[in-house]
Amino acid sequence: xxxxxxxxxxxxxxxxxxxxxxxxxxxxxxxxxxxxxxxxxxxxxxxxxxxxxxxxxxxxxxxxxxxxxxxxxxxxxxxxxxx
Numbered sequence: 001x002x003x004x005x006x007x008x009x010x011x012x013x014x015x016x017x018x019x020x021x022x023x024x025x026x027x028x029x030x031x032x033x034x035x036x037x038x039x040x041x042x043x044x045x046x047x048x049x050x051x052x053x054x055x056x057x058x059x060x061x062x063x064x065x066x067x068x069x070x071x072x073x074x075x076x077x078x079x080x081x082x083x
Contacts, residue, residue, distance in 0.1 A: 010030060024043045029045040030043040031043075038061060038062070041054075052066050
């Protein structure tokens, strides 16, 4: 039983590794958040977009990292179209 679980975990690690390679090779910034808008994962282009390393972005609010402007003024978090 434990051997089966270890095999499944290893397959999952390989799959996740392949997904990360694929998502880091696309020409768009990608970010995943939880239902509260906290960053769970991002690709390299998102890191570049917000000028932060992934390790520093995890668990931070997306709207705090992705500042949008309207008439040269930041959009308030409550009005942010991403939330």
